Amino acid sequence: MRINDRYTFVLNYFQEHMPVAETELHYENTYQLLVAVMLSAQCTDKRVNLTTPAIFHKYPDIVTLSETDFDALFPLIKSISYPNSKARHLISMAQMVRNDFDGEIPMTVDELVKLPGVGRKTANVITSVVDHQPNMAVDTHVFRVSARIGLTNKATTVLAAEKQLIKHIPKELIHIAHHWLILHGRYTCLARTPKCEKCGLTEVCKYYQTLQKTATPS
DNA sequence: CTCCCGATAT
DNA sequence: ATATCAGGAG
Numbered sequence: 001m002r003i004n005d006r007y008t009f010v011l012n013y014f015q016e017h018m019p020v021a022e023t024e025l026h027y028e029n030t031y032q033l034l035v036a037v038m039l040s041a042q043c044t045d046k047r048v049n050l051t052t053p054a055i056f057h058k059y060p061d062i063v064t065l066s067e068t069d070f071d072a073l074f075p076l077i078k079s080i081s082y083p084n085s086k087a088r089h090l091i092s093m094a095q096m097v098r099n100d101f102d103g104e105i106p107m108t109v110d111e112l113v114k115l116p117g118v119g120r121k122t123a124n125v126i127t128s129v130v131d132h133q134p135n136m137a138v139d140t141h142v143f144r145v146s147a148r149i150g151l152t153n154k155a156t157t158v159l160a161a162e163k164q165l166i167k168h169i170p171k172e173l174i175h176i177a178h179h180w181l182i183l184h185g186r187y188t189c190l191a192r193t194p195k196c197e198k199c200g201l202t203e204v205c206k207y208y209q210t211l212q213k214t215a216t217p218s
Numbered sequence: 219c220t221c222c223c224g225a226t227a228t
Numbered sequence: 229a230t231a232t233c234a235g236g237a238g
Binding site: 023024025036037038040041042043044045046047048081082085089116117118119120121122125137139140141142158178182185186190191192 | 234237
Binding site: 041042043044046047078079080081082083084085086192193 | 221222223224225226227228
């Protein structure tokens with residue numbers, strides 16, 4: 001199957017079968033989204049959502065977050081993955097936004113990645129979700145699902161996967177396709193035990209085809 | 219490349 | 229017991 005036909009099939013499937021794609025991180029503004037995404041590294045959204053209400057109550061904006069210290073913030077995120085790194089990064093991030101960006105969270109990838117704790121994936125999420133810029137954030141789900149269903153061809157790095165996805169997905173669909181891939185990965189195309197019997201993409205899925213070949217006949 | 223690093227599913 | 233979770237820094 002040609003690569004363009006593959007993309008068309010997958011995007012049409014998501015368009016018709018995926019419910020309204022919304023991020024499951026809870027947030028009410030750009031500041032809260034940035035904090036939530038920074039906390040979500042190697043952690044489930046569900047667990048992040050358990051911790052953010054207390055954080056947003058105690059630190060309602062960049063200024064209050066920039067004025068706190070490690071010992072005050074750490075207890076609020078100690079049950080998240082990598083709490084030490086994330087506590088330090090959150091405070092340093094808020095201080096840099098105040099000092100170098102006039103207190104406003106920047107809205108370009110190049111500026112966002114200068115913030116401590118903010119990498120390319122987080123910067124792509126912020127600019128895509130908040131400003132609808134045609135950027136594709138490649139997280140663990142997007143990377144895995146894209147490889148399995150053949151949207152990315154031999155991409156060994158997230159950057160290579162990002163470039164291929166950007167090249168083939170229409171600009172106006174990129175930010176929603178990002179959510180489609182995440183939700184598909186989270187609820188159907190699971191990392192360890194994918195629910196192929198509930199997936200409508202098996203006919204184009206390279207991973208599924210391989211499973212059929214190697215399956216021991218019963 | 220390694221390290222960070224708690225909670226949950228399998 | 230081990231794999232995985234909206235990754236990033238050194």
